[in-house]
Amino acid sequence: MQFQTFSSPHTDRPNSVDKVMLQVILALLPGVLAMTWYFGPGVLINIVIATLSAVAFEALVLKLRKRPVMPTLYDLSAVVTAILFAIAVPPLLPWWLTVIGMAFAIIMVKQLYGGLGYNPFNPAMAAYVLLLISWPIPMTSWLPPVVLSTNPLDFMQIVSAIFTGSPPTGLEWDAITMATPLDGMRTNLDQGQMISEIFQSPVWGDFGGLGWEWVGNWFLMGGLWLIYKRTITWHIPLAFFAGLTGLAMITFLFDPESYPFALFHVFSGGAILGAFFIATDPVTACTTRKGQLIYGVAIGMLVYVIRTWGGYPDAVAFAVLLLNMAAPTIDYYTRPQVFGHGDNHG
Amino acid sequence: MYVESSKGKIRRLWDFHGGLHLPDNKRQSLQTDLTSATMPARLILPLRQHIGEPAIPLVKPGDRVLKGEKIADNTAPVCAPIHAPTSGIIKGIEAHSIPHPSGLNGPAIVLEVDGKDEWADLPAPINDFQNVDKSLLLQRIREAGIVGLGGATFPAAIKLNPGKAIRTLIINGAECEPFITCDDLLMQGAPDRILNGVRILQHILGAEECLIGIEDNKPDAISTLRSHLTDDEPIEVVRIPTLYPSGGEKQLIRILTGQEVPSGGFPAQLGVICHNVATTAAIADAVLEGRPLISRLVTLTGEGIANPCNMEVPLGITAADLIEQAGGYTGKSSQLIVGGPMMGFNLSTDQVPITKGSNCLLAPSEEEVPTTGSALACIRCGRCAEVCPVNLLPQQMYWFSRAKELEKVQDYNLFDCIECGCCSHVCPSHIPLVHYFRFAKTESWAKEKELQAADHAKKRHDFRIARLERLDAERKARLRKKKEDLGKKKPVKPAAKGEDAKKAAIEAAMKRAATKKAAQQSPPKNTDNLTPAQQKQVDAVDKHRAETTADQE
Incomplete structure (x- = not known):
């Protein structure tokens, strides 16, 4: 009788790359939901835009490189990159910046180095830095957490802000955005204020910015x-x-x-x-x-x-x-x- | 960690880095009692069943041999003789498929069994081994063809002659590979043979203490051996935690003594010798009964085999014959593995004989051992390094093996890898890491050989040139002397000048010829497989050479 031959060890392998990536995605969920709670559905919209574009770019490059597309997409690594990027950027980031970010992350930082496992730099962070340096204003225009918001936006206003890149009618960017706690702290300190003074402001919670700290x-x-x-x-x-x-x-x-x-x-x-x-x-x-x-x-x-x-x-x-x-x-x-x-x- | 060994002694145990807790799957083959395989019509006895030089047949086709008769041996220092497992006629000495990972054929003696099972005259039993010279016992063990039966198949007699003082004898009953149970059954069924073997080994080595290490998933083996120990002998049965690969020689020595066998070194350097339980029992048979190694215990298991069991089988029986005796195939398996799942290798055919080193035939179902798909890229998660019992960095070694950067892999201690398979098992990308490391090892060996050959050729070449030069100088000196003797009468300088030039030209031509000849003698390596560009360069040089030669003529 003839048999197939394989390389040892002959065991049921307990781990797989997609399992690892899926666990990372699951572990991100509580934080993502908390962010959505404090900063609105823009967070989720960003995740959707980022994921779709990351997967599309990955498929495109794999096709150009004449590599099997589906096995690589199934490893979910592009999705992890997309989510990490999307939760690092402000919730109202114009959609095309997200797409540029993902194009850079997947094509330049990941696939041009050989794809998963070969990239020396973290794709999500490289994309974040590219955008932060190139488009500093939208990349630092954070919404205030919902507990502090004087002008809470509804779902349609958020969608329109992301897709048109302009603030909802009747509102200025300044009216709906707010510095992040770290930014606020820096500015206040630079103005010569004492920390005890700074913490008098209602934007602070127990450890950091109100709302932010719980995310x-x-x-x-x-x-x-x-x-x-x-x-x-x-x-x-x-x-x-x-x-x-x-x-x-x-x-x-x-x-x-x-x-x-x-x-x-x-x-x-x-x-x-x-x-x-x-x-x-x-x-x-x-x-x-x-x-x-x-x-x-x-x-x-x-x-x-x-x-x-x-x-x-x-x-x-x-x-x-x-x-x-x-x-x-x-x-x-x-x-x-x-x-x-x-x-x-x- | 501390455990109580036999006789109430508390022993400290050490641990090694990494390791795996694997589903042990030993239950399946322990359902039935140990049986003996019936003798098949034909036995295949490969000439290389051990590490070292292959044995040379002492018989020719048509010879009748008796059970236990030596049929192959070699005077080389590292070799073990082979004996006929039963009586019969030598049918031929031919290439046959052998249990080897390469799947290649090897020379084997084919024995047509005559069914009489007639014993040859065996050497007399040595019952009072305590009063017998060690060299006699070693000779007996060598002549019995005993090799390491745990799988390493290193000739036992050589290992027992370390040339160093041995303090601790370690007997390996760990049997850490999943599925395999033959050592377990041997310990349960033949404790006296094992312990007698231990006593013989202790006498040969002069070891103060003997530790029998057994994993704690074999409580019956532990208690059986303990109950057969006498009170006053320095033999302890030590229960060790079940953790793959604690049955690896270096790992077991570490667990029991806390010492690490130096890289590239031998246990004897630590005053330790380690033997497997089955080897020990075979040594007892050879010394106390004069019986050579002609059979061994084999585990037949996996859902692909109808009646998983353990059998005492004659060496040389084919896997096909043996599996038929275990009820045949169930059709649930698409592969056949010789050895355990972690370190065993696949057979492509079951027409392969059982040899001294085959401890298990495993025909696993797809549920037991799923066939893995293609490997993905390494994500450098480092789990391989976490489980490596040698504390290597497989993720880095993989990187360099793939790039064929052999020096780098060696720099990462490739040759300390014991190929246990832990890294491959946990790899989320399902990369066959061990496969890469075996590849890198063979490549390194090949390269080393090539370098040695080139070095040797270069030395020969240099030596030849030097010799020719010396001969030439001597001849010239002779000529000059002769000429001087003659020239004393009539010195003709201008002619001599012309003569000298001519001579120089002749010498140069001879030197060139010599160089060319020497170059031809060295292995023609670098001019094989040239690119077109290189070929062009070589042609140009050749042309130039031809022209200059022509000019001089």
Whole structure:
């Protein structure tokens, strides 16, 4: 009798790429829903636009590269990139900016390097940075959270704002948008105000901006679930927070009136999303355990440095991209000791 | 971790990096008792059933051989003889499919069984082995053709002669591969043979202590062996946690002693020797009964086989004959694996004989072992590194293996890889990582060989040139002397000048010829498979060479 032959091991493989990506998407859901609750359906519309365009661009490039299209689309990696990008940008971002962002992310950053697994930079963050530098105004025009909104928009107004790129009739952009808490803090500090003064304003909650701070909580839940499911490990997120809060605590102890306390940094901006979902992107992060700790700490510290002394109020995207560049080198110098290479020879 | 070994002693256990908890699937083949396979009409005995040089047949077609008679051996230092598993006529010595991952054929002795099962004269039993010289025992073990029966098939006698003081003898009863149960049944069914073997080994090695390591999913084997130990002997049965691949030699030594076998080194360097339980039992048979290795236990399992079981089978029986005795195929399997699911390999045909190293035939159903689809790109998730028992970085090694950057892969300690399959098992992209590493290893070996050959050729070439130059210089010196002797009478300088030039030309031509000849003798490697551009270059040079030669003539 003749038989088929396969390469060992001959086992039921417990893991698959699509399962990993699906878990990441599921873990993002609570945070996405919380964002929708606080910032309106624009968040979901952005996700839909981003996903559709990311999948379309991926299919297009694969076709041009004469690669099988469906297996790659099924791995869901383009969808993850799309969602991460869509929740990082303001909820009223004009649709064509989202499309440009996805074109850049999928075609330039991902596929031109060889597709999934070969891209040195995080596609979502690269696209975010491209747009932030090229179109700074729409990329920083955030809606206020619903609890603070004086002019809440209805669904149709949001749709029209995204697709026409102009504010709803009778309203100015200034009337419906608001600085992010990190931005507000920076501006106020630059004006010479004390932190105790700044926190008098009703826009602040317990740790950070009112409303904003709770979005982070939901992402945190999703991230912890990912660690529980062993989709990611604790190394990068923990190191990230250690780097961020470590620096924040030192400066806070020096001058608590000029430097916000550590938890403010954790619950503001993209810190939690970045720590659990962006810095942990396996393709672009370090893969050795020691390397992941260095990588995480360095991103956390860079986020703090750029937020505090750099030109942008938030810095997760910049910090992640900078460390993406360093990842191969860090990996090289943090190789674990292989069995039989130590001096444990009795 | 601490466990209680036999005799109430508390032993510390160590752990190794990574490893996997796999569904063990051992129940299926443990449903029925151990049976003996009936002798088929024909046995196929490959000449290479061990690591080392293949054995050379001592018989010719038409010879009648008796059971236990030596039919092949080799004087090479690393080799194990092969014996006839039953009496019969040698039908031929021919190429036959053998259990090898390559699927290639190998030379084998074909034995036509005569059904009489007539024993040859066996060497006398050595019952008082304690009073016998070690070299005699080693000779007996070698002559019995015993090799590592756990799968490594390294000749046992060589391993027992390490030339170093051995403190600890470790007996491997871990049997960590899923599905396989033959060692488990052996430990349950023949504890005395194993323990007698252990005593013999302890005597040979002079080991102070002996640790028998058994995974805790085999409680019956553990208790049986413990109950057969006498109180005063330094043999301990140690229950170790079930974790693949704790049955790997280096892993088991680490678990039981906390020591790591140095990279590229041997356990004996640590004062440790490790043998499998089945090998130990075979050694007892050889010493105490004079019986050579002519049969072994084999697990037949998987939903593709009608009656999963364990059998004592004569070496040389084909997988097809054996599976028929286990009720035949159920049709639920499209593959046949020899060895376990993690490290075993697929057979393309069942006309392959059972050899000394075959411990299991596995015909799994699609549910038991799904055939995986094509691999996706590596997403560098690092799970492979998490489970690697050697603490390698398979994701990096894969990258370099794919790019054929062999030096880089070696830099990442390719040759420490034990090919256990943990990395491939957990890979979400279903990349056959171990396959890549085997490929990189063979490529590296081939390249190494090529380099050595080139180096050798270069040395020969250089030596030849030097020799020719020396001969030439000697000849010239002779001539000059002769001429000087003659020239003392009538010095003719201008003529000599012309003579010298002529001589120089002749020398140069000879040198060229010599170089050319030497070049022809070295393996013609670099001019094979040239691109058109390179060919053009070579042609141009050849033309130039031809022209200059012509000029000089």
